[in-house]
Amino acid sequence: MIAMRAGDAPPDLSDRFFGPSGVDPDSLVLFFSSVVQECARPFVAIRCDNAPIWRFILIVPPELDAPGLIDLSDPRIGFDESFAYPDCSGGGASGTGFQGTLEIVSSDETSLFVKLRGASDETLSLDGDYTVERCGAAAAPAPGE
Numbered sequence: 001m002i003a004m005r006a007g008d009a010p011p012d013l014s015d016r017f018f019g020p021s022g023v024d025p026d027s028l029v030l031f032f033s034s035v036v037q038e039c040a041r042p043f044v045a046i047r048c049d050n051a052p053i054w055r056f057i058l059i060v061p062p063e064l065d066a067p068g069l070i071d072l073s074d075p076r077i078g079f080d081e082s083f084a085y086p087d088c089s090g091g092g093a094s095g096t097g098f099q100g101t102l103e104i105v106s107s108d109e110t111s112l113f114v115k116l117r118g119a120s121d122e123t124l125s126l127d128g129d130y131t132v133e134r135c136g137a138a139a140a141p142a143p144g145e
Contacts, residue, residue: 001030001031001032001033001037001130001131001132001133002030002031002037002038002039002042002132002133002134002135003028003029003030003031003112003132003133003134003135004028004029004031004039004042004134004135004136005025005026005027005028005029005136006023006024006025006026006027006028006029006059007025007026008135008136009029009042010041010042010043023059023061023078024061024062026062026065027059027060027061027062027065028059028060028062028065029042029057029058029059029060030057030058030060030102030112030114030132031043031044031055031056031057032055032056032057032058032126032130033053033054033055033056034052034053034054034055035053039133039135039136042135043055046082046083046084046090046092047084048084048088048090051084051085051086051087051088051090052083052084052085052086053083053084054081054082054083054084054123054124055080055081055082055083056079056080056081056124056126057079057080057081058072058077058078058079058098058102059077059078059079060077060102061076061077063076064076064077065104065107066104066107067104067105067106067107068103068104069101069102069103070101070102070103070104071101072097072098072099072100072101072102072119073097073098073099074096075096075097076096077096077098078094078095078096079093079094079095079096079098080092080093080094081093081094081121081123081124083123083124091123093121098119098121099118099119099120099121100116100117100118100119100120100126100127101115101116101117101118101119102114102115102116102119103115103116103117107134108134109134110133110134111131111132111133111134112131112132112134113129113130113131113132114129114130114132115128115129115130116128116130
């Protein structure tokens, strides 16, 4: 699992998920995947030839990027999930309003420690505790932190 500022995301990723209107470049983007990810290539391709595989991306606006509990159904939080099964079937979804909570327990220049609870749907359960490598510099703390 890795994390980066939206402004540090590769251009193709920014265009695909953030759209022409974009998101705040200081938004926190969390990348979860069933395979190892690299800072230089955080976007894991979902293809039949590497199934079974899944990826999940959360986009947290800077005002929520602080230690504490975050309700993932908040319409300011974006998500994208994709998956492929060995038989080459699969699917995905994106938008806002994912279920569950994200707790940012701690955050520093190199990593975050987060807990996901109730973050699941019919194809994927992300519940767990994660130490997430930070790619690039951390955004400035949210006001009041």
